[in-house]
Amino acid sequence: MANEKERGRSLALLKADIVDFLIERKDDKEINLQQSRFDALHAQADLFNTKPLIPYAPSPYKFKYKYITDDGEREGTCQDWEIEATFYYHSREYGEDKALSFIKAKFGEEYPRKGMLLAMGTHSLHPDTWLINGIVRLDDIRQLSLF
Template sequence: MSNPTEKSSLVQRAIVPSERYAIEQGASLALIRPRNVSMTWKRLSQNEIDSDRQKFRAQAAQLSLLDEEIAAYEPCPYKISMFYEDEGGRHKKTCADWETSATFFKRRHDLGEEGVLEHLRHTYCDQYVEKGLVFALGNMARRPQTWQLLGIFPVPEATQGDLFN
């Protein structure tokens, strides 16, 4: 789907007003348009990083068909948190977005750790908000009330087209 209008229209139809609404509908995945977005980060201790690495290895071991690259996953050394509002109120979510970690590792060599974190904050909280920010949230069957932030991406809000074109 290369047409931005089609993509925007498709995403717009999947957006729900709040995390609470998704829970009430029994959903396990939800797209929302957050408001009043901000981002913070905290450096993890070496023990926390090692724990994250071990958890991932245990999960990857259960999926024996995965290649070695996935098994060698290196967790981001920062806990990145997003604060936002939806129609259900104010929320704080730890960012579990794979692309955020990938961007951190790719850009830290040229921007430095603090620089790449500020780059991410500017991208998510300024640029994406201006374009039309969407969060992808998901939960697990065992904990349907606990939602994680799985994806952050820009999608312009769909506009009403001319009925005669």
């Protein structure tokens, strides 16, 4: 990530060695803060005076990766909407415990085993902090032999 920063980049696809995938329950204070921020943002008038069609409910969990880069071992919370959407879908269909088991198996075991990239980005308020903005599922490419 230091190389990307030196080049002046604020967005990068990172092929990291995934060490662990963690699921942590958020406390009520954090959930309420996220909900308040979302509500305040959408209470502002916009050009078209639109309101969100789908109500927002912050996920009660953080989904985190421990990973290794050339810079060393890191840990980051994944901001990818897909994990939260998957959690809510599977929770409605199968219950919270099965949803969490599915997410752990999919994002914590299958994706790292088959190949994935972390879509990393910085934020204008914290330009020195790299965030996991998304996950790109991509098969590992193996160099074929000519002989």
